[in-house]
Amino acid sequence: MSTVRMFDLALLRVMAITDGLHDGIPSLVARVQAAVRGGATCVQVRLKDESARTVAEAARAIIAAVSVPVLVNDRFDVALAAGAAGVHVGADDVPTRDVRRLTPPGFLIGTSVGCDAEVPNAHDADFVGIGPIFSTQSKADAGNAIGLAEFTRLAAAVERPAIGIGGVRADNAASVIRAGGAGVAAIHSVFGAGKDLVSIEAATRAIANAVADARGGVVA
Numbered sequence: 001m002s003t004v005r006m007f008d009l010a011l012l013r014v015m016a017i018t019d020g021l022h023d024g025i026p027s028l029v030a031r032v033q034a035a036v037r038g039g040a041t042c043v044q045v046r047l048k049d050e051s052a053r054t055v056a057e058a059a060r061a062i063i064a065a066v067s068v069p070v071l072v073n074d075r076f077d078v079a080l081a082a083g084a085a086g087v088h089v090g091a092d093d094v095p096t097r098d099v100r101r102l103t104p105p106g107f108l109i110g111t112s113v114g115c116d117a118e119v120p121n122a123h124d125a126d127f128v129g130i131g132p133i134f135s136t137q138s139k140a141d142a143g144n145a146i147g148l149a150e151f152t153r154l155a156a157a158v159e160r161p162a163i164g165i166g167g168v169r170a171d172n173a174a175s176v177i178r179a180g181g182a183g184v185a186a187i188h189s190v191f192g193a194g195k196d197l198v199s200i201e202a203a204t205r206a207i208a209n210a211v212a213d214a215r216g217g218v219v220a
Contacts, residue, residue, distance in 0.1 A: 005126050007108065011069050012127055012163050012183035013215075014208045016040035019191040021047055025058050029065045031200055035190050036066045038201040039208025044088055044185070046073035056082045071110065076103060086110065088129065091117075096124040112165075113154055114146060122158040129185055130154050132166020133176060136188065148179040155180050170206035177214035184211060 016035040021028055032043055043066060045059045052075060059082035063070045069086070072079035076087040076099045086108025089099060096111050103109070111125040112118065114132070122128045135145050145166060146154075155162035164176035165185040173184045190203050 007126060009161055009182050011042045012161055013041045013211050014039055014183060014204065015042050015044055015129075015163060015185035016190050016204060017044040017046050017073070017165075017185055017187045019046070019187050021050055021054070021058065025054075025061050028058055029061050030197060031191060031195075032062050033065055034197040034200040035204045036068055038190075038204025040068060040190075040204050041183070041208075042069045042071065042085075044071045044073055045084070046187070048073075052078050059084050069108070071108060076107075076109075080107075086126070088112070091121060096121050100124045113158055113162075114144075116154075116157070119154070119157050122160050125158075125160055127161040127163065127182065128155075128158050129165045130158075130162050130181075131164055133164045134167025134169075134172060136167040148175055151176065151181070152179045168207070170203070170210050173207045173210040174214035177211055 018028060043062060045055060045062060047055050047058060056078050059070060059072050063083055070084050071086045071088050072082065072084045073088050074093050076094065079087040088110040089096060090112045096109055099109050109125045110127045110129060111121050113122055113128045113130050130151050132145050133148060133151050151164055161182040163183045163185050164181045168184045168186045169189045176184050186207055190200060
């Protein structure tokens with residue numbers, strides 16, 4: 001198994017994952033800034049319906065606007081082009097061993113794990129997103145929530161820092177940390193339809209406080 005690389009685990013505590021471009025890049029940047037003000041410790045640019053060019057432009061704009069690490073979903077080439085801190089790849093994307101070979105030292109690599117068959121792909125990753133833990137509105141496998149016990153088992157199997165994803169909200173985020181999570185990732189509960197900037201900031205702060213409380217302290 002590959003050696004675990006050292007990096008600041010605090011950046012994984014609250015990952016805000018974008019839910020789409022919607023009203024253009026300036027609006028997306030404003031929404032991400034609101035999440036960071038609320039306590040997001042990193043951002044993942046996930047724009048499934050956009051071109052590589054648009055994703056790169058959005059990522060560059062977000063990187064320029066926030067002080068936390070920014071990762072790109074799926075495309076390590078786009079992440080490199082945009083100057084992102086890293087990438088998060090799924091089981092159907094380029095294998096992590098190849099991403100590791102083609103990227104520079106310090107480039108963060110995350111991958112998704114939801115079952116035993118996906119564990120080997122985590123061996124060359126820095127961290128994993130395990131889920132969906134709870135029922136979620138953001139992914140096609142929303143009905144296949146694995147639960148906290150399976151999260152704990154898979155986290156032990158990958159031997160990598162694990163963040164919980166899928167249906168994470170302020171009222172269940174602490175349970176992910178108590179189950180062994182290094183942090184949580186949220187899409188809908190942060191950026192869900194109809195949320196204005198104030199609501200995005202408040203929703204993120206509630207999740208960040210829950211995570212901090214589970215770790216033994218509350219953020220502002």
